Amino acid sequence: MNYYISFVGAGSGDKELITLKGYKRLKNADVVIYTGSLINHELLDYCKDGCIKYDSAVMNLDEIIDVIDKNVKAKKYVVRLQTGDFSIYGSIREQIEELNKLNIEYELIPGVSSFLGAASSLKVEYTVPEISQSLIITRQSGRTPVPEKESLREFAKHQTSMVIFLSVDKIQQVVEQLTSDGGYSMDTPCTVIYKATWEDEKKVIGKLSDIAEKTKQANITKTALILVGDFLGNEYNNSKLYDRGFSHEYRSSHNKSD
Numbered sequence: 001m002n003y004y005i006s007f008v009g010a011g012s013g014d015k016e017l018i019t020l021k022g023y024k025r026l027k028n029a030d031v032v033i034y035t036g037s038l039i040n041h042e043l044l045d046y047c048k049d050g051c052i053k054y055d056s057a058v059m060n061l062d063e064i065i066d067v068i069d070k071n072v073k074a075k076k077y078v079v080r081l082q083t084g085d086f087s088i089y090g091s092i093r094e095q096i097e098e099l100n101k102l103n104i105e106y107e108l109i110p111g112v113s114s115f116l117g118a119a120s121s122l123k124v125e126y127t128v129p130e131i132s133q134s135l136i137i138t139r140q141s142g143r144t145p146v147p148e149k150e151s152l153r154e155f156a157k158h159q160t161s162m163v164i165f166l167s168v169d170k171i172q173q174v175v176e177q178l179t180s181d182g183g184y185s186m187d188t189p190c191t192v193i194y195k196a197t198w199e200d201e202k203k204v205i206g207k208l209s210d211i212a213e214k215t216k217q218a219n220i221t222k223t224a225l226i227l228v229g230d231f232l233g234n235e236y237n238n239s240k241l242y243d244r245g246f247s248h249e250y251r252s253s254h255n256k257s258d
Helices: 019-027 039-048 060-074 093-101 114-124 150-157 167-178 211-217 246-257
Strands: 005-009 033-034 051-057 076-082 107-109 135-139 161-165 189-194 204-208 225-226
Touching: 005 019, 005 060, 019 039, 019 076, 033 039, 060 076, 060 093, 093 107, 093 114, 114 150, 114 161, 114 189, 114 225, 135 150, 150 161, 150 167, 167 189, 167 225, 189 211, 204 211
Parallel strands: 005 076, 005 107, 033 051, 033 076, 135 161
Antiparallel strands: 161 225, 189 204, 189 225
16 A cells, blocks of 8 residues: 555444454554544554554644654554544544645545444334434534534424434433424433443433433433434334345346446
8 A cells, every 4th residue: 555544443332343444454553543532442452562552632633643744754554543433523634634735645444433333232223114214413512513504403303313422411402402493202212322332331211301311310421322213212114125026126226227
């Protein structure tokens, strides 16, 4: 390869949920800069002897770029180990813009996002026939503002499946926005999942009417997702995928279009 830096998504928490490609990059790294407050530190066990490790939780952007720049110039292979999948609230744009300025080539290796790990842990599917065929991934406004047209209040009007990141510390406000102005009903199923797929994972299951109190009682204030929607309920309709003859017709139609 012609680059000496790879951004690697660490997976949702479980150390085995890193991709095979990400694992190989991590195993061969001379230098690893990892998001210390967010990744499973057991992933660092995959690093070879002599690998130099930096915890970016105590570094600013300039310091991170400086470490990358110096090591790339020295022909050292660097892995930037990011949380989950960095395409969602991963804050990689600032880093790659700086690398572009320095003409440093890089690659991006996606990971397993926590919202996917959460669904598997809960044994649910976000898209259920005739219940929900769309998924909204969003967050409550905080230090990073959210456009009004993307507010929880506006998205809730769709009453589809929703995953809310970075908002559990404001869960009472979240519930108020989700249930106002034609949004979800208070009876809508809601689950808070703390550190999905980690060993110390914790689930709080309820409805919008009681999820805030239950979450408070569980003392969950960070590192958690809020899942909302009828996909969490018991109502279910079969898909058409396994109907007799459908799979053959589906494959045939797609082969014709290839």
